[in-house]
Amino acid sequence: MQATSRLQLLDAHDAHSASARTELDPHAFRRRLMSWYRAHARELPWRGVTDPYRTWVSEVMLQQTRVAAVIEHYNNFLRRFPTIVALALAAEEEVLAAWSGLGYYRRARMLHKAAQFIVQERGGSLPHTAAELRTLPGIGEYTCAAIASIAFGESVPVIDGNVERVLLRLTGRAEDATAAGRGFVQQQAAALVPRRRVEHNVNAAGDHNQAMMELGATICLPRAPLCLHCPVFSMCQTRGEHITPSRAVQRSRPAAYLLNLRKRGTITEVLLERRAQDTSLMAGMYELPPLPLDAVQGREPMLRLRHAITNTNYYVQVFSPRGRYDRGLRRAVPAARADLQWVRTSRLLSLPLTGLARKVLQRLDVMAVQPVRLPEPEPEAPVRRGRRSSSRPAAKLKPTY
Numbered sequence: 523m524q525a526t527s528r529l530q531l532l533d534a535h536d537a538h539s540a541s542a543r544t545e546l547d548p549h550a551f552r553r554r555l556m557s558w559y560r561a562h563a564r565e566l567p568w569r570g571v572t573d574p575y576r577t578w579v580s581e582v583m584l585q586q587t588r589v590a591a592v593i594e595h596y597n598n599f600l601r602r603f604p605t606i607v608a609l610a611l612a613a614e615e616e617v618l619a620a621w622s623g624l625g626y627y628r629r630a631r632m633l634h635k636a637a638q639f640i641v642q643e644r645g646g647s648l649p650h651t652a653a654e655l656r657t658l659p660g661i662g663e664y665t666c667a668a669i670a671s672i673a674f675g676e677s678v679p680v681i682d683g684n685v686e687r688v689l690l691r692l693t694g695r696a697e698d699a700t701a702a703g704r705g706f707v708q709q710q711a712a713a714l715v716p717r718r719r720v721e722h723n724v725n726a727a728g729d730h731n732q733a734m735m736e737l738g739a740t741i742c743l744p745r746a747p748l749c750l751h752c753p754v755f756s757m758c759q760t761r762g763e764h765i766t767p768s769r770a771v772q773r774s775r776p777a778a779y780l781l782n783l784r785k786r787g788t789i790t791e792v793l794l795e796r797r798a799q800d801t802s803l804m805a806g807m808y809e810l811p812p813l814p815l816d817a818v819q820g821r822e823p824m825l826r827l828r829h830a831i832t833n834t835n836y837y838v839q840v841f842s843p844r845g846r847y848d849r850g851l852r853r854a855v856p857a858a859r860a861d862l863q864w865v866r867t868s869r870l871l872s873l874p875l876t877g878l879a880r881k882v883l884q885r886l887d888v889m890a891v892q893p894v895r896l897p898e899p900e901p902e903a904p905v906r907r908g909r910r911s912s913s914r915p916a917a918k919l920k921p922t923y
C-alpha cells in the first residue's frame with residue numbers, strides 16, 4: 523500500500539519528529555469498523571431507507587438533537603408530510619407545529635423553504651451530489667455530505683461532532699478550532715472514506731459515514747469513552763487518555779408563565795401569546811404568556827420545572843389565576859392584547875408551540891402526550907446537538923421540581 527493512501531496519525535506539523543509519525547491502514551480500519559457496525563448499529567427508522575427525502579429530514583432533525591428525541595418527531599413529521607411536494611405545499615405554521623419540541627426552529631423553516639425551491643425549480647427531485655446540494659437554501663456542509671453519501675453513495679466524508687472527536691482521539695491531536703485544525707480533521711476523514719460508488723446494492727461510503735457517527739455516538743463518548751468495546755482500540759493513539767474538554771458554564775435563569783384556562787360549554791380554551799415575527803428566537807411560535815417576576819412574588823406556583831436551552835437552565839414557575847385574589851395576575855401579563863389568543867385545547871397539537879409551552883401543557887394534562895416508541899436505552903452522545911427532555915405527564919396542579 524502506498525504511503526499517500528494511508529491515514530497519518532500525527533500531523534506533519536506536529537511537534538513530534540517525523541519518525542514519531544505512525545500511519546493507519548484505512549482498509550484494516552474500515553474492516554474493523556464495518557464489522558462492528560453490522561453487529562451493533564442501532565435500529566433507527568431512517569436507516570436503510572431508499573427515499574433521499576427521508577434521509578434529508580432525518581439529517582436536519584439530528585443536528586443539535588439527540589436520537590431519542592428525533593425518533594418521535596421523524597415518524598410524525600413524515601406521516602404529515604410524506605413527500606417533498608406535501609412539505610412544499612404545507613403552510614409554515616403546520617411545519618412548525620410538527621417540529622414543536624425539537625427546538626432550533628430555523629431548521630424547520632429552511633427545510634420548508636428548500637422543499638418549495640426543489641418543487642418549483644427542480645421538479646421535486648433532490649440534487650445527487652454534495653456540491654449541488656450545497657446550493658439549496660439552508661443545507662450546510664454537514665447536511666449536504668450526509669445526504670450525498672447516505673442517499674446517493676457519493677464518496678465524501680461526513681464530519682459531525684462525533685466524527686471529529688473520534689478522529690482527534692485516534693490521531694492524538696488536540697482540539698483546534700482554527701482553519702488548520704478543521705483542515706486536519708477533513709483530511710483524516712477523507713482518507714478513510716471508501717472510494718467505491720454504490721455496487722450490488724452496497725453503499726460503501728454511506729455505510730462508512732454512518733458507522734463513524736455511530737462509533738462516536740455510542741462508544742467514543744465525550745466524557746467516558748467505552749474504549750474496551752471499541753473496534754479500533756488497537757489503532758487508537760489515546761485510548762481514553764485524551765484531554766476532556768471542559769463543560770460550557772451553565773447559567774441559571776428564573777422565568778414565570780401564566781396558565782389561564784376557560785370553559786366554553788364543553789370546550790376548554792387556553793390563553794396563549796404569539797411571539798413576534800421579527801424576534802430572533804422562535805419567531806411566530808405560541809407560548810404561555812410570560813409574567814414579570816415581581817408580579818409573582820409570594821405566590822405559590824402550580825408547577826415548577828427546569829427547562830434547558832443550550833447552556834442555560836430556566837427554572838420555570840407556572841401560575842394559574844384562581845379566584846378574586848389572582849385577578850392581578852392576569853393583568854400583570856405585559857403582552858399587547860393583539861398578541862394574546864384563546865385557543866381550543868383540542869387544537870394544541872396542530873399549533874407551533876415552543877418546546878417549553880408544550881412541556882408545561884403536557885405536564886399539566888392540558889395537552890395530550892403523543893405516544894413515543896423509543897429504542898432500547900443506550901449510551902449516546904449528542905452530535906454538536908443540544909438536549910431535549912422527553913415529556914411526561916405529572917400529577918395535575920401539583921407543584922413539582
Ligand code: SF4
Pocket residue numbers: 688691692741742743747748749750752753754755758759760761762763
Ligand atoms: S479507543 Fe477509546 S478513545 Fe480511541 S477511538 Fe476507541 S473509544 Fe475513542
